[in-house]
Amino acid sequence: MIESAEQVITDVQSALDLIVNAYYEAGTKNIVIDKRLINEDFFVFSTGFAGEVLQKFINYGGRIAIYEDYSGYTSKPLKDFIYESNKGKEVFFASSKEEAIEMLTR
Numbered sequence: 001m002i003e004s005a006e007q008v009i010t011d012v013q014s015a016l017d018l019i020v021n022a023y024y025e026a027g028t029k030n031i032v033i034d035k036r037l038i039n040e041d042f043f044v045f046s047t048g049f050a051g052e053v054l055q056k057f058i059n060y061g062g063r064i065a066i067y068e069d070y071s072g073y074t075s076k077p078l079k080d081f082i083y084e085s086n087k088g089k090e091v092f093f094a095s096s097k098e099e100a101i102e103m104l105t106r
Contacts, residue, residue: 001097002033009038015053019062029061032100035068045077054091065092065100 002008002018009015022028035042041049057064070082070093085091086103094100 001101002031002037004037007037007039008033009042009053011039012049012052012056016056016060019057019060022062023060029063030104031057031062031064032097032104033064033066034097035066035070038066043073043075043078045075045081050081058090063090063092063104065094065103067094067097067100069095 008018018031019029022031039049041047042053043050054064056062070079073079082093085093092100092103094103
């Protein structure tokens with residue numbers, strides 16, 4: 001569970017640092033994070049930022065559950081990505097912290 005007053009994932013390197021720190025400091029590769037702690041570019045598919053970040057998680061065996069309200073997003077590709085991700089085993093989008101934790105413990 002990531003808690004911070006500032007954004008934690010601001011670029012690809014910060015995402016990689018998060019994965020490594022979670023593993024070495026907490027002994028886990030599972031990350032639960034509020035979407036407000038992620039640079040908003042992540043949710044704009046044309047930037048490619050989400051793909052780069054999530055590829056790091058997959059390459060390093062990490063899993064991530066991002067929680068918050070997604071109803072304000074109108075992008076069909078983003079909605080489709082959220083839907084498809086939630087069918088998988090590595091990347092999840094949840095509406096609450098509790099749901100995010102549950103998704104990672106299935």
